Amino acid sequence: MAAAAATASGALGALQASRARLVAAWCARLGLGLGLPGSVTSTRAGPAMWAQGWAPAAGGAVLRRGYSSEVNAENELRVRYLEEENRGIVVLGINRAHAKNAISKNLIKMLSKAVDALKSDKKVRTIIVRSEVPGVFCAGADLKERVKMHSSEVGPFVSKIRAVVNDIGGTQRLPRTIGMSLAKELIFSARVLDGQEAKAIGLISHVLEQNKEGDAAYRKALDLAREFLPQGPVAMRVAKLAINQGMEVDLVTGLAIEEACYAQTIPTKDRLEGLLAFKEKRPPRYKGE
Secondary structure (H helix, E strand, C coil): CHHHHHHHHHHHHCCHHHHHHHHHHHHHHHHHCCCCCCCCCCCCCEEEEECCCCCCCCCCEEEEEEEECCHHHHHCCEEEECCHCCEEEEEECCCCHCCCCCCCEEEEEEEEHHHHHHHCCCCEEEEEEECCCCCCCCCECCCHCCCCCCHHHHHHHHCCCCHHHHCCCCHHHHHHHHHHHHHHHHHHHHCCCCCHHHHHCCCCCCCEECCCCHHHHHHHHHHHHHHHCCCCCCHHHHHHHHHHCCCCCHHHHHHHHHHHHHCCCCCHHHHHHHHHHHHHHCCCCCCCC
């Protein structure tokens, strides 16, 4: 690994030995060989998008929440593999109407099982997480269940949530997204933002006017997923790794991680296909090889 790290640091120029060791450690964590050909695995099957409606319905109409008193644990998560032009997209639908989709032990167990299955499915390119409960995405943790937990259960349960839903951890992720000062203001005040406010501070990417069907956010997520489908699977995986892990280190180390990730694409058939498609002025036909 030390020799591999030296390869990356030499390519960048003047990386200090300590930084090179850090890069090597990160690449070991990612399962990458620096500058060496080989396969790449990702901790996710593909980009995951959380479909949530923010804006009120057109014309001021309000969606009916339609909560049910019936509880069926087996139907709390619905997995759908889309077909035809949407082949490669998987939709995970959360369906805990009685609890406003609050995250429970059973839901985390089902999500974990579904994600583990999707990780090994090379045909899956993008995952959309959506609510199947009108007017609700997710109310957060299931506090009614949490209050019944023994104190020794809480820590392991939260760790399981982090392993499946990697967007939690507000005290660390929020300052990295909107800055420390504003993050403290929001966390200390427990302020609730509407969609326009959240978009204005860079917390979300899109704000949509609700449609009559109440699925405007899902349709937008589906449109984005369709844009991802034609792209090279190998390049998508390593780009995701480089972005996610590079954000946690300094710029020079991040650039070394990026180079290590790029090295994984060099021996692939997809890279040659992309060059050939450009030369022949046609859309590329990537196979993830």
